[in-house]
Amino acid sequence: MSRNRDGYSARQDKSQALRRPCGDVSALARRDGAAPHPVSGMASSVALWAAEGHAAEHPSIRPDTPSPQGLDTGGATFPPSPGKAAGNVIGRWRLKHRVAQLLRAQAGPGGDTPGVCKCGSAGHEVQHVGLVRRNGARPGATGVYFCDSPWLCPSCAPRRAAERTERLERVFAAAEAKGWSLVFVTLTAAHRRGDRLADLKALVSGASRSARQGRAWMATAREHGIQGVIVGPEVTHGRHGWHFHQHLAVIVSTSRLADAEAAGQAVLGRYMAAISEAGGRALKQGQDVTVVWRKEDLQGYLAKGSAAWEIAAAGTGKEGRGGSRSPWDLVADADAGDRQAAELFREYAAAMPGTRSCVVTKSIADKLGIEPEEDEEAPGEEPPAQEEAEELGGVPRAQWHRLLRHGHVPAVFSVIASGGDWRAISAEIRRLDPGEAEPQRSGPVPWAISALCLAQEARALRGSMAGGSLDAAIGIAVERHRQDAKRVGRPLLLPHLPTVARLLAEGFA
Numbered sequence: 001m002s003r004n005r006d007g008y009s010a011r012q013d014k015s016q017a018l019r020r021p022c023g024d025v026s027a028l029a030r031r032d033g034a035a036p037h038p039v040s041g042m043a044s045s046v047a048l049w050a051a052e053g054h055a056a057e058h059p060s061i062r063p064d065t066p067s068p069q070g071l072d073t074g075g076a077t078f079p080p081s082p083g084k085a086a087g088n089v090i091g092r093w094r095l096k097h098r099v100a101q102l103l104r105a106q107a108g109p110g111g112d113t114p115g116v117c118k119c120g121s122a123g124h125e126v127q128h129v130g131l132v133r134r135n136g137a138r139p140g141a142t143g144v145y146f147c148d149s150p151w152l153c154p155s156c157a158p159r160r161a162a163e164r165t166e167r168l169e170r171v172f173a174a175a176e177a178k179g180w181s182l183v184f185v186t187l188t189a190a191h192r193r194g195d196r197l198a199d200l201k202a203l204v205s206g207a208s209r210s211a212r213q214g215r216a217w218m219a220t221a222r223e224h225g226i227q228g229v230i231v232g233p234e235v236t237h238g239r240h241g242w243h244f245h246q247h248l249a250v251i252v253s254t255s256r257l258a259d260a261e262a263a264g265q266a267v268l269g270r271y272m273a274a275i276s277e278a279g280g281r282a283l284k285q286g287q288d289v290t291v292v293w294r295k296e297d298l299q300g301y302l303a304k305g306s307a308a309w310e311i312a313a314a315g316t317g318k319e320g321r322g323g324s325r326s327p328w329d330l331v332a333d334a335d336a337g338d339r340q341a342a343e344l345f346r347e348y349a350a351a352m353p354g355t356r357s358c359v360v361t362k363s364i365a366d367k368l369g370i371e372p373e374e375d376e377e378a379p380g381e382e383p384p385a386q387e388e389a390e391e392l393g394g395v396p397r398a399q400w401h402r403l404l405r406h407g408h409v410p411a412v413f414s415v416i417a418s419g420g421d422w423r424a425i426s427a428e429i430r431r432l433d434p435g436e437a438e439p440q441r442s443g444p445v446p447w448a449i450s451a452l453c454l455a456q457e458a459r460a461l462r463g464s465m466a467g468g469s470l471d472a473a474i475g476i477a478v479e480r481h482r483q484d485a486k487r488v489g490r491p492l493l494l495p496h497l498p499t500v501a502r503l504l505a506e507g508f509a
């Protein structure tokens with residue numbers, strides 16, 4: 001069971017990429033196409049998570065972040081290449097607008113709406129929302145609020161799901177280092193059309209909780225070496241109504257396959273007993289033990305919760321999933337006039353938000369020697385520029401909010417994705433929102449350095465260096481400014497570097 005650890009060394013990188021806010025979560029694009037979790041029709045299953053080198057090629061955490069060599073474009077424009085990444089960003093904003101419409105209609109005028117209805121609106125005191133093009137194609141907005149909702153927001157959910165996956169990877173790495181195993185168990189209950197989601201959720205979650213409580217559980221855990229359990233809920237809607245289930249990652253202090261399986265079975269057995277005690281029914285068939293060895297299978301388990309829902313294909317692929325619809329499918333169907341789907345989505349929106357997933361408790365963290373991790377929503381404001389981006393221009397706050405409210409942002413983004421310049425973009429904005437004056441071109445104030453200033457810094461740096469040329473010192477000084485500018489989200493405006501070198505050579509600095 002030797003496993004490749006290389007994948008873990010890239011973790012830090014990944015978290016940085018993943019912390020990107022709302023408009024930029026297309027990093028999970030490929031995950032959108034992943035096969036849905038094969039739980040439909042199965043009451044429960046157990047799987048041992050022990051794939052070889054599974055993390056080395058994680059499901060597309062950052063397929064479309066700019067490559068380092070893409071950073072120094074000197075303001076040059078990129079050739080237009082609107083691809084899947086751009087399409088995903090646009091699709092998410094479209095879906096987000098539909099979600100907001102559905103939930104606003106439910107709340108009524110002046111009613112309380114969840115954060116997703118404000119996701120993408122201008123941040124506090126932001127007068128102009130910036131429009132950017134990342135990696136030559138991917139449209140984005142800067143200075144906007146992101147809601148961080150893992151259940152309701154098509155823009156934020158993929159990022160949240162990726163964070164959960166990362167958490168599990170850390171757990172897996174730590175367990176592996178101890179020679180322990182992770183066993184996956186899926187818990188659900190028999191359900192019928194018409195069952196309320198809130199009731200099913202309470203039934204499954206309640207039985208799952210009580211299966212892991214009390215003296216008998218402590219004895220079971222001791223007997224099997226169960227060190228802790230991490231829970232990830234998921235929900236879909238199918239022919240038989242709501243299908244609520246929990247994925248359990250059971251941490252077992254054994255490296256023996258049979259022992260790990262027995263631990264998973266013990267958890268399952270206690271759950272089955274708890275669910276019948278609660279008056280529910282967990283189907284007997286389908287409770288087989290599935291050992292997952294292949295990385296592809298593993299990813300099915302990793303794609304928990306909202307990560308397993310296809311956003312790009314929402315509303316288009318029901319047949320392929322045996323009639324099973326994700327909440328995004330419900331939104332898309334509602335948008336196409338399916339009133340029942342609209343009702344179902346609202347029921348979902350009332351039941352799921354606030355449900356935590358993949359929490360690493362202090363007890364588990366202590367045993368594994370890692371940090372505990374909660375699953376709190378942390379809404380915030382997107383920093384102006386977290387990565388190199390082509391700044392295109394700014395849209396006044398009020399106008400941006402009109403575009404957002406009327407669902408026009410995807411149309412504006414499409415122009416950005418197809419490589420349009422600011423003239424084309426503002427023409428589209430005028431077309432969509434003709435009542436207003438032309439949007440102003442305005443970006444953040446550049447981080448500008450004078451030639452003399454840079455020369456003086458380079459001189460001082462070289463004095464503190466053990467050796468090295470003035471050119472190298474200039475390079476270091478430039479790099480520092482680059483970092484600083486990036487940190488505060490301002491574009492870097494460098495002086496003419498040959499002038500800096502001349503100032504140094506001629507002793508002016």
Ligand SMILES: [Zn+2]
Binds near residue numbers: 116146147153156
């Ligand atoms: Zn959001």
